Amino acid sequence: MALAWIYVAVVGLLVGSFLNVVVYRVPRGLSVVRPRSACPSCDTPLRALDNIPIVSWIVLRARCRTCREPISWRYPLVEGANAVIWSLDALRIGFHPILVAVLIGSSVLLALALIDAETMTLPRVLVYWGLALSALAMLIAALGSHDVHALFRGLVAGAGWFLVFFALNFASPRALGFGDVRLAGLLGLLLGWWGLGEVLVGFFAANVLGVLVGGFLILTKRRRRDQPIPYGVYLAAGTLFALWFAPALLSHWPYWPQR
Numbered sequence: 001m002a003l004a005w006i007y008v009a010v011v012g013l014l015v016g017s018f019l020n021v022v023v024y025r026v027p028r029g030l031s032v033v034r035p036r037s038a039c040p041s042c043d044t045p046l047r048a049l050d051n052i053p054i055v056s057w058i059v060l061r062a063r064c065r066t067c068r069e070p071i072s073w074r075y076p077l078v079e080g081a082n083a084v085i086w087s088l089d090a091l092r093i094g095f096h097p098i099l100v101a102v103l104i105g106s107s108v109l110l111a112l113a114l115i116d117a118e119t120m121t122l123p124r125v126l127v128y129w130g131l132a133l134s135a136l137a138m139l140i141a142a143l144g145s146h147d148v149h150a151l152f153r154g155l156v157a158g159a160g161w162f163l164v165f166f167a168l169n170f171a172s173p174r175a176l177g178f179g180d181v182r183l184a185g186l187l188g189l190l191l192g193w194w195g196l197g198e199v200l201v202g203f204f205a206a207n208v209l210g211v212l213v214g215g216f217l218i219l220t221k222r223r224r225r226d227q228p229i230p231y232g233v234y235l236a237a238g239t240l241f242a243l244w245f246a247p248a249l250l251s252h253w254p255y256w257p258q259r
């Protein structure tokens, strides 16, 4: 069991390293496959040994081996964050077939949140890849665990949440961009596997967090009142919150039908 944990964390670090590439290249319309990772300052391609998550950054003392320009602390931070998120996913779900779908979904959410925070956009191609890969992994998990109902719930919740946000976007396209509509579909798909309660907790947590953080930023004058908020960041955070804590929350709420 301990080995399985270490495995999840290490693969989480490697995928986190790839997320750095995704977060940098996808909003710029660049391929995530080619060319190989290079130093952003001097363009020297990274050697495999200089591309080990977190370790290389520490060994190189946060500087490029060739040009000695500083390497941003964001790279090891994103790698570590993805490993922590994956570990929490495994802690909550255990080594059930659905874990793969949740790991894929969590990483896509992390990448989307980082891109939205930086550019106020949610690249369509990334949301679609996230939806397609998560749905495929859920299909495999549903067949493997003979739980087609859970898959059905996920698909219905994904479509339902997409439509709710579609209506909100229609009513007020300035307040809610279409990227958030697509992302809501991913939230519904990932949380719907467990049930409606999880989907509602995810939506509720996203908005509470958005109001709290947004209000704090306005009060401390770090954001103007009329400035748009990167809603995708809060949707992603709310989804992860619901994945980890919704079952415990719902079991403490006496009016929620217990399974």
Ligand SMILES: [Zn+2]
Binding pocket: 039, 040, 041, 042, 043, 044, 064, 065, 066, 067, 068, 069
């Ligand atoms: Zn360099």
